[in-house]
Amino acid sequence: MSEIAIGIDLGTSNSCVAVMQNGKVEVLPNAYGEATTASVVAFREDGGINVGNAAKANIIHCPDRTVHSSKRLIGRYFFSQEVKKAQAICSYQIIEAENHGLRIQVGEECFSLPEIAAMILSEMKSIAEARIGQPVTKAVIAVPAYFNDNQRQATKDAGRIAGLEVLRILNEPTAAALSYGFGRGLSQRVAVWDLGGGTFDISVLEIGDDVFEVLSTAGDTFLGGEDFDDRLIDLLADEFAVRTGINLRNDPFALEKLKVAAEGAKKGLSLESEVEIRIPDVITDENGESHSIERSLTSIEYAALVNDLVQTTFKVCDEALQQAGVVARDLDGVMLVGGPTRLPLIRDTVREYFQQEPREGIDPDRVVAMGAAIHAASLVSPDQEAYLLDVTPLSLRIGIVGGLAEKVIERNTPVPIEQTRTFTTFKDGQESVEIKVFQGESQEAEDNELLGQFSFADFDKGARGEVEIDVTFEINTDGIVSVTATDRATGRAASTRITLSSGLSEDELDDIIDQGRTDRIEQTPVLDENDHVIGAIPLKSIPADTPVIFEETRASKTKLLDDDSDLIEEGDILPLDEAPAVPEAAPVTAAPAEGPTGESGEAPQLKSEPSAFDLSEKTAQVNSSDPDEIAAFSGNFAEKAVDPIAISTEDEGDELDLIDLDDDAEDLDLLGGDDEDDLGGPILELGRDAELADTEPVMTKDELFETPGTDLSALDDDSEEPR
Amino acid sequence: MPEMAPTEIKALARIIDELDYYQLLHLKPNASPRDVKLAFHSTSRVFHPDANRHLDSDLRSAVGDIAKRVTEAYQVLRDARRRGAYDDQLGSGGGSRIRLAEALTAGSRQDTETRQGRTPQGRQYFNLANLDAKRGDWAAAARQLQTALTFEPDNEFFKSELKAAREKAR
Incomplete structure (x- = not known):
């Protein structure tokens, strides 16, 4: 028997784990029988840690000890826009760590983002082990295709902390395509439109039998279903403020209720054209008077609320199609991935944009985990059955003089790939060179993500222009970047996994693993009588004349709530095709889902037409497991914020001086005549690439010399002319 | 493309700098874009790191080097502009590799020239x-x-x- 390796979709709102055994892919449900588990970590006062649905229930009671939507923060700098937004909105404490890193503080303890992610991964691992019945140590983890190197690296670290050997960091749309096309001998060109809780990806792939070639990918890591929820929260809060003069945003408990309501309404509108939003006792004013929110919401109103967000995705699609060199009508199929794609308004606009019906029979919540599982199985089996030819989503750049960043590897270049540049020192006897690596699409260094910087000193000192240093940039099949600097004369090299300054060092990782805080996670709880799980009732999937099945099972328990929010114990409804007969739910198999029924635990509790759901404190308490995303952040993430990068400028002096040598040492004469000692240390890249002048702004010498603390300058023959 | 023996893989990795992109992908100079794609797919089946993870580390690194060069070759040859720039370089005896960024800018310039x-x-x-x-x-x-x-x-x-x-x- 071959080794077991699982596939994990580590989502912003929910995570999912799957395995492929004996040629069959199965989504492994948690102890509640649900296919997805909330990506929420709760730190209890007693030191215990809950992950998943039990943790999600905690949000309303201990918002400051419950960490949700952490995927939006992983691999980010403290000064980034995303972190600022989260700080303003999240009830948990985000603090700055060394080197612009961030930590989440809970009581006396601080946790890095990879450690939080590790707790979720650890839970998914336990779920898998419980279902498979043997230890699991290997996994493929899916991440948004548009994740940059920092985010990928942090995710990989998370896997390590969770005790998993991460076989591959796999792009989510690629995983979805694999799940769709694996073993079917297809020859198709497809687009995968993937809107998750916090990110949007679009990938265009060509499936040719066993080869899955990504032609292009594009995305927005600031846009997801949670942003839709924020729009509705804003609407409800604004209306409430007009009516009562009370700002609900100032009350964390009221805000949580709004979030649950907004999320519920979104899911309701995936099934119905109108929902009833009722939040009894949303807040009690200073006179002791209790206020409620009651409002119906039509899908048309909702579409108007989120339309601009949806349209943003199509701008990204334009870009991806253009990069792939295809037009919408060339595509053989469009796959929808992610919970929000259940919204009719999404399906309609996608249909309109691509001029075709999206593929049916794909479960948008599970397809990524299933694809990851297929790839995981393939990576531990002796026979290779599918070849994934993926691309890097973002251009790789090197910092040059004038605050610019020059492209070394273009976005959508297939991986693995390697490119080498040769540099030389700029001054006689120069001690070291400083190399800064960026990812992004802007020529302005600061508009890109700084992946890391390192200084290389291990070369024999010489006169300027004599030292030759090869700097090699590599992107591997995980999309992870590494950079090596080698002194040509001696062959001595400094190799670095580009560690972003805010990332975890090897030592820190070891410390975290030694601390073993993930061991505090309470193992998948056995439900007791007081635990109630709200599952799904996809009404539309049940023919109208079918008697509703009432069944008392613990697994996949569903609560119906009446207007008074009292629990109707006998009202447990299960989707017909998924009702587990025994508490231990059978794993959900990967056969293409029949319509929208494969949604156990994902749809809102619905009563009748028009579907309604209630929210009261009580509901929220028992709502321990509504497994879809909970709204986490308000504000509009659609405004694509680009983080300002603090470029260190204090590194003036000897260590910055580099010149790209390439082949023409005489190019150095370009610089002749001036006193380089005044430079404050720019590094020059001198190459034969006169073509640069066509596309990249080139420094005049004056500009060059006025810019302190920058690293490399791209100078070429043409740059003489402007002087 | 047939499976390769370890000695063949090592030999290929050693001489890889002497091969131009066409030779690496077993393509004729007049290969069509479709040929280029198919060659990339079949070459990847042999050299993709996933397909060779069981090899010992020496061989794996040799295969990895070949795989990186294969993607580089594909990235140049699949794009008419980059390919044009590369063909020019080959024609003038300018070496078997071209930097991707350069191929692109040279290609763009060529393209602009063609268009104007x-x-x-x-x-x-x-x-x-x-x-x-x-x-x-x-x-x-x-x-x-x-x-x-x-x-x-x-x-x-x-x-x-x-x-x-x-x-x-x-």
């Missing part, structure tokens, strides 16, 4: 054709393009423009 004319006379008549086209005089535009083509007989862009102008003129 590579010769002074070609550019002149092409500009005149544009003026005629703006006025809606497609017959005149076609004549100017015809003249431009006498200076640059292999300019595909001019040819397609001429075809379009003739159709419009009808």
Whole structure:
């Protein structure tokens, strides 16, 4: 028997784990029988840690000890826009760590983002082990295709902390395509439109039998279903403020209720054209008077609320199609991935944009985990059955003089790939060179993500222009970047996994693993009588004349709530095709889902037409497991914020001086005549690439010399002319 | 492409710098874009790191080096502009590798030249054709393009423009 390796979709709102055994892919449900588990970590006062649905229930009671939507923060700098937004909105404490890193503080303890992610991964691992019945140590983890190197690296670290050997960091749309096309001998060109809780990806792939070639990918890591929820929260809060003069945003408990309501309404509108939003006792004013929110919401109103967000995705699609060199009508199929794609308004606009019906029979919540599982199985089996030819989503750049960043590897270049540049020192006897690596699409260094910087000193000192240093940039099949600097004369090299300054060092990782805080996670709880799980009732999937099945099972328990929010114990409804007969739910198999029924635990509790759901404190308490995303952040993430990068400028002096040598040492004469000692240390890249002048702004010498603390300058023959 | 013996893999990795991209992908210089894609797929089946993870680390690193060069070759040859720049470099004995960023900028320049004319006379008549086209005089535009083509007989862009102008003129 071959080794077991699982596939994990580590989502912003929910995570999912799957395995492929004996040629069959199965989504492994948690102890509640649900296919997805909330990506929420709760730190209890007693030191215990809950992950998943039990943790999600905690949000309303201990918002400051419950960490949700952490995927939006992983691999980010403290000064980034995303972190600022989260700080303003999240009830948990985000603090700055060394080197612009961030930590989440809970009581006396601080946790890095990879450690939080590790707790979720650890839970998914336990779920898998419980279902498979043997230890699991290997996994493929899916991440948004548009994740940059920092985010990928942090995710990989998370896997390590969770005790998993991460076989591959796999792009989510690629995983979805694999799940769709694996073993079917297809020859198709497809687009995968993937809107998750916090990110949007679009990938265009060509499936040719066993080869899955990504032609292009594009995305927005600031846009997801949670942003839709924020729009509705804003609407409800604004209306409430007009009516009562009370700002609900100032009350964390009221805000949580709004979030649950907004999320519920979104899911309701995936099934119905109108929902009833009722939040009894949303807040009690200073006179002791209790206020409620009651409002119906039509899908048309909702579409108007989120339309601009949806349209943003199509701008990204334009870009991806253009990069792939295809037009919408060339595509053989469009796959929808992610919970929000259940919204009719999404399906309609996608249909309109691509001029075709999206593929049916794909479960948008599970397809990524299933694809990851297929790839995981393939990576531990002796026979290779599918070849994934993926691309890097973002251009790789090197910092040059004038605050610019020059492209070394273009976005959508297939991986693995390697490119080498040769540099030389700029001054006689120069001690070291400083190399800064960026990812992004802007020529302005600061508009890109700084992946890391390192200084290389291990070369024999010489006169300027004599030292030759090869700097090699590599992107591997995980999309992870590494950079090596080698002194040509001696062959001595400094190799670095580009560690972003805010990332975890090897030592820190070891410390975290030694601390073993993930061991505090309470193992998948056995439900007791007081635990109630709200599952799904996809009404539309049940023919109208079918008697509703009432069944008392613990697994996949569903609560119906009446207007008074009292629990109707006998009202447990299960989707017909998924009702587990025994508490231990059978794993959900990967056969293409029949319509929208494969949604156990994902749809809102619905009563009748028009579907309604209630929210009261009580509901929220028992709502321990509504497994879809909970709204986490308000504000509009659609405004694509680009983080300002603090470029260190204090590194003036000897260590910055580099010149790209390439082949023409005489190019150095370009610089002749001036006193380089005044430079404050720019590094020059001198190459034969006169073509640069066509596309990249080139420094005049004056500009060059006025810019302190920058690293490399791209100078070429043409740059003489402007002087 | 057949499976390779360890010694063959190591030998290929050793001589890889001597192979140009066409040789690496087993392609003829006039290979079509479809040929390039198919060659990339079949070569990847042999050298993709996933397919070779069971090898010992020496061999794995040799395969990895080949795989990286294969993607590099594909990235250049699949794009007409980059491929043009690379062919020029090969033609002038400029080495078997081209930096991707350079191939792109050189390719763009070549593309711009093609689109605006590579010769002074070609550019002149092409500009005149544009003026005629703006006025809606497609017959005149076609004549100017015809003249431009006498200076640059292999300019595909001019040819397609001429075809379009003739159709419009009808």
